[in-house]
Amino acid sequence: MSHDNVSKTGAWILQSVMILGAPTFLAATVYMTLARLTIALGAEEYSMISPRWLTKIYVCIDILCFFSQFLGAGVQASGNQQIISIGNKVILGGLIFQLVAFGFFLLMAWRISVRFGKSQESYPSGRYQGRGWRKYFHALYVASVLFIIRNLVRAIEYGQIALGTGGFSFASRNSDGTLHYEEERKPKIGDHEVFIYLFDGAMMVSLAVTFLVLHPGRFINRARDMKGEKLGSVELRGLTAE
Numbered sequence: 001m002s003h004d005n006v007s008k009t010g011a012w013i014l015q016s017v018m019i020l021g022a023p024t025f026l027a028a029t030v031y032m033t034l035a036r037l038t039i040a041l042g043a044e045e046y047s048m049i050s051p052r053w054l055t056k057i058y059v060c061i062d063i064l065c066f067f068s069q070f071l072g073a074g075v076q077a078s079g080n081q082q083i084i085s086i087g088n089k090v091i092l093g094g095l096i097f098q099l100v101a102f103g104f105f106l107l108m109a110w111r112i113s114v115r116f117g118k119s120q121e122s123y124p125s126g127r128y129q130g131r132g133w134r135k136y137f138h139a140l141y142v143a144s145v146l147f148i149i150r151n152l153v154r155a156i157e158y159g160q161i162a163l164g165t166g167g168f169s170f171a172s173r174n175s176d177g178t179l180h181y182e183e184e185r186k187p188k189i190g191d192h193e194v195f196i197y198l199f200d201g202a203m204m205v206s207l208a209v210t211f212l213v214l215h216p217g218r219f220i221n222r223a224r225d226m227k228g229e230k231l232g233s234v235e236l237r238g239l240t241a242e
Helices: 010-021 023-041 051-078 081-122 133-162 193-213 216-241
Strands: 171-173 179-181
Touching: 010 023, 010 051, 023 051, 023 081, 023 133, 023 193, 023 216, 051 081, 081 133, 133 193, 133 216
Parallel strands: none
Antiparallel strands: 171 179
16 A cells, blocks of 8 residues: 555554564563563572563563554654654664663573573572473573564664665655655665565564474473472471371
């Protein structure tokens, strides 16, 4: 619809909001997964932030990023070039903020995994004895890297627009189907649709597939069952001693 009539912004804004906003829901899933894995392992002491606060803080960050991108895309319906420019800068700010948040998140996940792994080697008694917990942290690493790549490319794209390095101008379609720009325009990432498919769509599909293959719920439920069995054996020993 946008291709057929470039002067109407409604369809373009709708797709922009959807593409920018949808990944924030996947991000919320990633954030909550780390906290639940940490609690399931009993590795709370190795987390830089309490797992209960980790989810709350990062979900708040996610909501803030969502609204910044939603509002940034929405205000472009005004058609006012100055307001559109502000909207692009708001989107850019949200992308950069989420990029930094994911970088710190990746650091926390790595720190918990490494320190808990060392504790397993040094003091195995009383620790989680199940195997395969590392692969779920690897899934978190993959998800975080996919998000970082996606946000980096989108941040560069909107940086080109908001900061003027890629140029921004209004366009109209000529009778022969070509576009006519009212101002001088330099090439930018947004000119090539393949970048959206490769660095946004493919990244998010890969993230979803990663969690389909390595769904953390399986491990968390198994860890809870093991804890229940340990508690049951302790109670049994107590009754026997009595």
